[in-house]
Amino acid sequence: MPEIIVCLKQIYDPAQIRIDPSSKRPVTEGAARKISDFDRNALEEALRIKEKHGGKVVALIGGTKDAAKEALAMGADEAFIYQYDEKTDHLGTASILSGFIRTIKYDLILCGEASVDEYSFQTGPRLAQALGIPVLAYARKVELRDSDIIVERELENRYEVSKAGLPALVTVTKDINQPRIPTLLQILGASKKKITEISPVKPEVGAETLDIIAIEMKRKGIMVKSIEELAGVILSEKQRG
């Protein structure tokens, strides 16, 4: 029965991050934290695989106990949390994750294809590379068959159905499923499940953020008065090619 690890990242909801009026830097204070959207799809997919094949789902979370409780309420069997600071880049994250994963047994690792705050698409492929296991990125369908994973990957102009032997890592897209919302009973039940804090390590980093500054969106903002005028704009924009 498959042992599945799901990697989840807790982020500040980017839509709630404010811009400091004088420095133009991001202000996270007051912004809600949440599990990044596609990571939630990864957890949902792991739970569906478990419902079909049995086994165990372990949530590995960069974030707080609140995020762990949410993953457990959705149905994960056990959660491990680790803290990371803002200096941790993708090299650092991959080394924290792979260092821990090497100490436990697993068949399949699921990640979201990217986090919605950064959209870097790095963690899944890096983690697979660090562990020396195959990676199947951008999955919109996943099927476990004996000791193989079969995945339909969405690429620019085609879908690719690929197969790899386990253990393997799969990153999933938003379209793969609709994540479940836990019931009150599940939320209460989750308090009995185990959350373990992974002792902090100071990872190596390969990238340093020098600055983050808000940018102005430059749009024309021209108001038109009639449908005819609007149709004219649409036609000229369409023909511009």
Add this chain to the structure above:
Amino acid sequence: MILVFSDDNETALGILGKGREIADSVKSEVGVISFGNGGEDAFFAYGADRIYSIDSQPFADRVVEVISNLNEQYRPEMILIGGTKLGKEVAARIAQRLGAGCVTDCIDFSIEGGHMAFKRLVLGGRFLAALRLLRKPQIATIPPGRFEKKAGKTARGEKIIIPFTPAGSKIQVMEIKKKAPQELNIEEADIIVSVGRGIKNKEDIGLIKSLADTLGGAVGCSRSIAADLKWLPEEHWVGLSGHRVKPRLYIAIGISGQVQHIAGIRDAKTIIAINNDPNAPIFKACDYGIVGDLYEIVPGLIEILKKQV
């Protein structure tokens, strides 16, 4: 040396132009990695000093292997990779293998304090981050279409054939299904007609679809239509947590324009907004806007456009 690779030739040519510029400013050279045959001489015309030619398909495992080996042999300062889906995967894997950092979707470069700063959009595209890569090689992916290709000197450079015997991959491709042109692929769509909470009934999406069909575009929607009301499947959801799109023309109908939605359409070339609320935030984020009832405007548009398109 600056090494350039993309599995998409046009993207490789665009990056070459930028790579040439950087190389000239630091008196370095540009090498390009070419998988498969054909069209290689264009790389010389667009700025390459050297071509590393591999007679193989650019499968991810092979690209990782080849670029890691080239790094071992030539120790490039920088590796710039076309940010296709394959490009993003291999860039991350190569960086991990080499113990290096990597900047995804780098849109600009600048020299700051004697170091190269790599710029990228973060936090819903509302912020520009500047990053420094601390180790060699400095690896970044560049979004397709970001830089224009520039014809350079016509001198033919050096072409080096890289012998390559593929190791057995752990991944077996069983089937490739081409996407049909009319199939919804909102992230690649050229024209998107998108709908929000301004419509009153699920059936009225037919009206939006009819306008999209008239223009040969795809149908998109806001969060509430996909996630809350479920009037359209999530493939249509445009926004930070849905799909980020980059059409030439984006028409937002009855969409108020929450931060989350605007972040998803940041890369649209032209945004047109139709909304009955003159204070809707979408009007601050559009190129052209009209205040009015979508139930009058959309049918009117379809009638006019049908005669013209």
